[in-house]
Amino acid sequence: MEKIECKKVSISTRQLLDCDNGVWRGGKHVIETAATPLANQPSPYIKGTYDENKIGAVKKIAIKSVHNGKDIAVFLEWESPTPNLKIKDINIFPDGVALLFPFKNIDKTPINEMGTQDYPTNAWYWRPDFDEKPKNQVSHGLATSLYTEKSSLVSNSKWKDGKWRVVMARPLKASRPGERTVDLAPGKSIGIGIGVWEGANGERGGVKAFSKEWRALVLEA
């Protein structure tokens, strides 16, 4: 399985949250993304009226991750010619990005179904209109994702020159009552996937681009 290294650094979380911090220069991992398969859409309407070739406007996304022993930070960068910042009208959709993690055995957790009843997934979901407080969500398969009541995620984001740059950060261990989420630890690795929405292309929900396979996020001890 392709590995994404998450190096240990001695940089404060506040500094890591700066998209322009030198730590985010170079060494990024590029992941190709593709349209979510129409065959898996839990909506006869979407299945019957959308064109798979027109879904998934974002074709690749760059990722880099570090931790400082206490918090983990993930930097994401992708091309988006025009930023869609908020739901200004009924026909306008905001851009977005999400990281997906399996709670349990990666081999039994299908990434293209966001898990199953027995093998759920955890998503960290950023949108420009979430006021830099990304949502934590749990999914037991397609059509079942729900936000948890609480979320430890914070973010910082910038859109410039046709590109989104987003940093999401969180304590390595964050699960607590009201926040069901994956706990991470230095020296351990976890599966990771990415979903990305291009608002200008009407993308929301299952209509998006995603990384078709799990990668391993390996946290340096």
Added chain:
Amino acid sequence: MAVNKKALTDREKELAKAFEETKEMLRKCEHQVGMVMDLNKCIGCQLCSMACKTLWTSKEGREYMWWNKVNTMPGKGSPKDWEKMGGGYKVKFGGKVMEPVRGKHPTRKEFGDMWDYNYNDVFQNEAGKVHLQARNQVDGSEPDWAMNWDEDQGAGKYPNSFYFYLPRICNHCAYPACLDACPRNAIYKRDEDGVVLIDQDRCKGYRFCLEACPYKVIYFNFVTEKSMKCIFCYPRLDEKVANACARQCTARVRWVGYVDKPDSIIYKLTKVWKVALPLHSEFGTNPNVFYVPPLAPHRLTPDGKIDTSKPRIPRGYLRYLFGPEVDSALATMEKELAKVRNGGRSELMDILKAKDWHGMFGEFTKDPALMERKPPKGAKFTRPMP
């Protein structure tokens, strides 16, 4: 278009079957309530709209919504030109195949946005300098549409101009396009009465339902970022109180009852007398709101004499709205009307006159003033997921 022609994997087939079964479950109901509205009696007073607004849509992001509205026909309605926005189904092989039709999102301005007035500017300036002006909340532009913007405009030329009112709510369809569209299974029909509801806890505001609904009666709440629509006053029905729009109607236009119970007034008007028809049945969703089509007064010749050579409202237009069945519905009404004019009696005309309003609401005649205002203990507002 649609799913690539590649062969589906076994897992994809398994998932598709499970999704279909879930939709089937969300669609099924023991009974179905419905409404009949008599377009011969509607006077376009919007009391129904105001009753609904006062009760359901006065705050928390619902201010711009009209879950009930009265459009003038012919007209563009609301959202503007909704009849041309797509959605619904192409029904094939007698209903065995329901092919979804891609729809378009209405915009907030096409519905008619909320307006703000420049009261402060007018108040603080010298008299006559600034005049009162309305501005759309969404972008400060000058309002150019609203739910009754083209009220009473109609069509035709004097003295044979014509229009009629078309009150509109959610049709609580037997085959709701919104339910099928929702990838989160947030939309379902209530078991006991088939009322279509959007579970606000499950809705994530993706707005596929707004695309798919061919009647464009779903709104988007910009505050909660969830989709909302007419709930057929289900908390009132639970207490045997008729819908606010029906109860408030001064012209006694609306009947409420079960579509599937032979002793109900809705059954009588739709299945026995067959004078109440769904709007745009070609959209394929099988609405449970029905309309008694308008007969309209006779045409006049240029010298003011009655002209019976053709109807005032072109029959083609009524067929466009209510399908070819409109011909026999109007013929039945004319026949029954003639009976009464000749001194006879007609059960149908007695129903349509609605002298005693109690008869209009079946079992839903309880006085709203006597309603329990708190939700009953143990009331379930969402359906458990499979």
